[in-house]
Structure formats: structure tokens, C-alpha cells
Amino acid sequence: MAGLTDRPYRDVCRSFGAGLTTSEMLASDTSLWKSNKSSTRLISKDEAEPRCAQIVGTDPYIMAEAAKRCADQGVQILDINMGCPAKKVCNKAAGSALMQYPERVEDILSSVVSAVELPITLKIRTGWSNKNKNALEIAHIAEESGIVALSIHGRSREEGFMGHAEYETIRAVKQQSKIPIIANGDIITMQDAVFILKYTQVDGLLLGRITKGRPWIFEEMNHYLSTNEVKKPLSKNKQIKTAIEHISTIHRHYKSALRVKVARKHIACYLNTMSTQLTVRKDILRDIFTAKTPFEQLEKFSQALKGLPNFPKTRDSITKVVIL
Ligand SMILES: Cc1cc2nc3c(=O)[nH]c(=O)nc-3n(C[C@H](O)[C@H](O)[C@H](O)COP(=O)(O)O)c2cc1C
The missing domain is CATH 3.20.20.70 (Aldolase class I)
Known part of the structure; x- marks a missing residue:
């Protein structure tokens, strides 16, 4: 895509x-x-x-x-x-x-x-x-x-x-x-x-659009097609870790202003997947989109994910991600 x-x-x-x-x-x-x-x-x-x-x-x-x-x-x-x-x-x-x-x-x-x-x-x-x-x-x-x-x-x-x-x-x-x-x-x-x-x-x-903000769908589908059983959903911690690592990789892959710009699209996709509340998503995105640097963007994104309803409180994995 x-x-x-x-x-x-x-x-x-x-x-x-x-x-x-x-x-x-x-x-x-x-x-x-x-x-x-x-x-x-x-x-x-x-x-x-x-x-x-x-x-x-x-x-x-x-x-x-x-x-x-x-x-x-x-x-x-x-x-x-x-x-x-x-x-x-x-x-x-x-x-x-x-x-x-x-x-x-x-x-x-x-x-x-x-x-x-x-x-x-x-x-x-x-x-x-x-x-x-x-x-x-x-x-x-x-x-x-x-x-x-x-x-x-x-x-x-x-x-x-x-x-x-x-x-x-x-x-x-x-x-x-x-x-x-x-x-x-x-x-x-x-x-x-x-x-x-x-x-x-x-x-x-x-698969095209369904993979947006949901790259783990390949694991789920492969599992279902080979066993006929629904795989236990990826834990929220692992979803968050995946999202944060993905955004970090985007920051490393692109140069200058493109880094923050390209990451925005994927941040929106992950939030779409992880939060069902439209108003929550809008507020979070408005805030994240004000970030000018990759560091600030990743910080805001991490904090937002931590604060999403129904997400576990402890998330050690996030703090271990290397931030640019
Ligand atoms: C934003 C976007 C960009 C796309 N870019 C390409 C592309 O570069 N090459 C391509 O073959 N298909 C492209 N497609 C089409 C998808 O590969 C796919 O055929 C289409 O979205 C239908 O599959 P889906 O329902 O799984 O999304 C794009 C689709 C979207 C939504």
C-alpha cells in the first residue's frame, strides 16, 4: 500500500x-x-x-x-x-x-x-x-x-x-x-x-487495509488457517511494544521532517486498533500531532498508550525501547 x-x-x-x-x-x-x-x-x-x-x-x-x-x-x-x-x-x-x-x-x-x-x-x-x-x-x-x-x-x-x-x-x-x-x-x-x-x-x-495498526493479524490468521483454532489475542503489552518499536524504526528509517510525518499515519492506525473510543482517539491524536521531534512524538505516543482504558498499568517494555 x-x-x-x-x-x-x-x-x-x-x-x-x-x-x-x-x-x-x-x-x-x-x-x-x-x-x-x-x-x-x-x-x-x-x-x-x-x-x-x-x-x-x-x-x-x-x-x-x-x-x-x-x-x-x-x-x-x-x-x-x-x-x-x-x-x-x-x-x-x-x-x-x-x-x-x-x-x-x-x-x-x-x-x-x-x-x-x-x-x-x-x-x-x-x-x-x-x-x-x-x-x-x-x-x-x-x-x-x-x-x-x-x-x-x-x-x-x-x-x-x-x-x-x-x-x-x-x-x-x-x-x-x-x-x-x-x-x-x-x-x-x-x-x-x-x-x-x-x-x-x-x-x-x-491482506491490505486490515493490517494497518494490526500487523499481528498475520500470526492470528496463519494460526487459524493451520489449526482451525482462534489464537489467544496478542497481549496488550505486546501490542504496545510492537507499536512503539515500529514507530522508533520509522524514525530511524526516514530523514528530517519525514520522520515525524510518516510516523503520524501509523500512530493513528495503532490508536484505531487499540482504542474503540473515537473521542479519546481524537484528543490523543491532536496532542501527538503537535509533536515536532521524533523524541517528543514517541514520548507522547507511549504516554497515550499507557493511558488507554483497559490497558494494564505496568509496562516495563516501553521504557526499554531505544528512543532517538
Ligand atoms: C492507501 C492505499 C494504498 C495502496 N497502494 C497500493 C499499491 O501501491 N499497490 C497495490 O498493488 N495496491 C495498493 N493498494 C490496494 C491494496 O493493495 C488492496 O488491493 C486493496 O486495499 C484491497 O484489499 P484490502 O481490502 O485487503 O485492503 C492500496 C490501497 C490503499 C488503501
């Missing part, structure tokens, strides 16, 4: 058992990679394997060049984004807009697959519009072009993030495909996971 699944976030999700994480999407125009924003999106060789990056773009040649650069930088699996519905991406005929142009899809995929030795995967939606759900056609092209796995968000581009994802189309794609298919969209509960796996027979599940 662009703006969220940066290196610190991927690491914390992996630590709870996420089998594969992917970088935030990178524009295929590599001249943009030097910018402060893009440079923090690049994969580095010390990240847990397999290292997977995602690119988005519209020109087969430029996409192939970006793939080569990714390979040079230690990427081990490259994902191509044809699922993003954002206007600024679709207006350039990239992301999910490409699903309107099957021939262009074929050109891009063959060009990228032949440019590098890496396994290339693809992310799509069910189609461009509800009247034109052509995931089956695109999946066929993908397989013929040498794509090794395909993930599908169960909404069309037209739907954006509205309504509920559907899994019929994903099921149909799975039935016709030889490559692994990964289902995505609105997988929130353990029961959702079981239902979707059974109904679609897919090979894997991709």
Missing part, C-alpha cells in the same frame, strides 16, 4: 509471519527514483527474502528498464501494478487503466518478462468497469506472457474502494489458470479467509 508499506512496516509484518511483502509502488520512470520520497521506497539488499518490489507505468520499454534497475538493486520478485485506481495513475494509462487495453498489457508483460531473469508477478482488479470485467482475459494474457503469479483485488476500477469485494471473478480466474492466484479484497476476519480460500480455491491471500 503506497504511503504505508514501507520498509519498517514490511519488517514488522514479516516478524508476525507475513509470507511475502511488497514495496510501495514505484513509478517506472527511474529518473524519479532519486527524489527523497522514491528513494525511501527502494528495496535494499538487507531486507528479508524474498525481496519483492512493485512498479507501475505504461510504456513497455520504460517498464523493462525499471525492471532491470530493480534486479540490479537486489529485488528478487517484481510485481507489476495494474490494479491502482488513482486518477493520477489512470490518467497516464497506468495501473488499472491498463485493463482497458489488453494489447498494451501483453506488450508490457512480455517486455518486462524478457528483460530480466526475475519472477514477474501481476496485480489486477476484476476489470475496468462493472460492465467490462475482463480479469479472465487479462489473466490469460498474463499466463501466456510468462507471469508466475497473479493477485486479484475483487473490485473493478469503477468501484474504487466502494461496496464489497466479490470473489466469483477470482474463482473463475483460478479455474482457468495454471499459475498461482492470490485473492484480495476485504479479507478481515478468520472466517473471511477460510471462506475465500474454500470458495475460490486460490493459492494465497493478500
